[in-house]
Amino acid sequence: MESLLQVKRLTVDLALDRRGRFPVVSDASFDVRPGEIAGLFGESGCGKTTLALALLGLLPPDRYFVRGSIRLRGRELAGLGESQLEQVRGAEVSLILQEPVLALNPVMRVRDQVAEVIRAHRRWDAARCRREAESALRLAGLPDSARLRGAYPHQLSGGERQRVAIAQALACRPALVVADEPFTALDAGLQLELSSLFREWTEKLGISFLLISHSPGVLARVADHVLVMYGGRIVEQGGARQVLEDPLHPYTAGLLRSFAPGPRNGFSSIPGNAPDLASRPRGCPCEPRCEDRTELCVAEMPLEFQPEERRLVRCYKHAC
Ligand SMILES: Nc1ncnc2c1ncn2[C@@H]1O[C@H](COP(=O)(O)OP(=O)(O)O)[C@@H](O)[C@H]1O
Ligand code: SF4
Ligand SMILES: [Mg+2]
Known part of the structure; x- marks a missing residue:
């Protein structure tokens, strides 16, 4: 099927006076199909908002350096000037933020x-x-x-x-709405209602969504396809049920386990901390927190392995 949004090897570097220049999003490739809700799932600080803003050309160019290809209905958006982007934003692709106050006058x-x-x-x-x-x-x-x-x-x-x-x-x-944690600040009832409305708009109006969320419950309810991000990289993607019920990547499995009710009816957490993007490990970004790591994981970044169409995992355990 034709892609509505096709992102290839998107990399975003951030330049900070104190910490130099470092990649916040690395080599992200994925697509969103017409009439689909794609979910982007990951812990806080993994680069989700940066990726969303890069898609709409909204990152300040004095600090952020964006490379790669962003095609919407076949048209390349990367490198378009501000006046051309203004015609696209709102009309063909639009953005919903977590905090509506930022969008309203x-x-x-x-x-x-x-x-x-x-x-x-x-x-x-x-x-x-x-x-x-x-x-x-x-x-x-x-x-x-x-x-x-x-x-x-x-x-x-x-x-x-x-x-x-x-x-x-x-x-x-618009053909595509990028929604960055749109339900996070809302109570559970409203989250449920709005997420059903997203589904309705997809089915009735044919609007596609890239829905960013750190809630597997929300994504299980509405998403067709899920991308999992860690340390600025997409580490796994596939059909929503495949990823959320039968994850291939050890990080996805750990993150989902952390949402399951724990022994004391609370929520557990994945051991270790989310990576500092300014000083990432040389090999797999998950290596410091992964119980399955080997010497190879520490030495070299795994490639993306593709066990089936639109199912990708960046982990040596799944190397063919
Ligand atoms: N102003 C900033 N100062 C330092 N680091 C920043 C700044 N803005 C973004 N970053 C870096 O970008 C990373 C990704 O941020 P963000 O895209 O907001 O993640 P997410 O939306 O997944 O929480 C952060 O972990 C941090 O390393
Ligand atoms: S590549 Fe190695 S360290 Fe990374 S997730 Fe897979 S097993 Fe763990
Ligand atoms: Mg964010």
């Missing part, structure tokens, strides 16, 4: 903010943009009330604000 009524996104990409008059904005707000589950139409962000609850940010992202019916 505090001094503009929320309906106008959604209409503004539409006005930036469509040659429609103000009344039509407003109607489309109301339709996007309804799609995001906000009732069509006078209170909401006239509200400013601070007059809404956290959940309502996230729905407004989602309405902005959906307003121009």
Whole structure:
């Protein structure tokens, strides 16, 4: 099947005055297919947000250096200028952040903010943009009330604000939405409701998602395909059930075990710490925390092994 988004060998280096230049995302390759929810799963600090922002060309170029290919419907986005990217962002691919406040203007009524996104990409008059904005707000589950139409962000609850940010992202019916931990700040009931809405938009509107989450429960509920990231690298990918129920990579297995209720009804953690990206091991990034490591793992980075189509694992245990 044709890919909607095709990412090849994406690498993002970060230059910091004190710590020099180091890769935050290394050699990431994956694709998202039309009408699919792809989940990106990994611990905090592994590079998920950096990867998301790189896809949309949103990393400040004075500190971040992006290499590799990002093709959306066959069109190369890497290397496009800011004005070309502005035409693509919001219209063909959009972003939902964990904290909606970052996406919203505090001094503009929320309906106008959604209409503004539409006005930036469509040659429609103000009344039509407003109607489309109301339709996007309804799609995001906000009732069509006078209170909401006239509200400013601070007059809404956290959940309502996230729905407004989602309405902005959906307003121009993009082909792809990148959602960076969109449910993390919300209570469990709302997480469940919004994740079902993601599924509905995929099925009814054909919108694809790259859904970033550190919750295997959320991904098991909605994702079709799952990518697992560790230390800036994608270490495993495959169908959601394959990865979440029958992981191949020792790190994925450990991470999933850490979410299973522990002996004291709490959650356990994987031994060791997430890697400091500025001083990563020479070999496998997981090696300091992996019980299966051998000398080869310490000496050299494993390649990606592909046991079947769209199933990839970067671990010597699965070398053919
Ligand atoms: N301002 C910064 N200073 C130092 N390190 C940073 C900074 N921004 C990002 N990083 C590095 O980038 C890594 C990945 O960050 P991020 O993409 O936000 O991860 P995630 O979204 O998975 O939590 C961090 O672990 C850190 O090493
Ligand atoms: S390559 Fe080696 S260290 Fe890395 S996950 Fe596999 S067994 Fe563990
Ligand atoms: Mg993040």
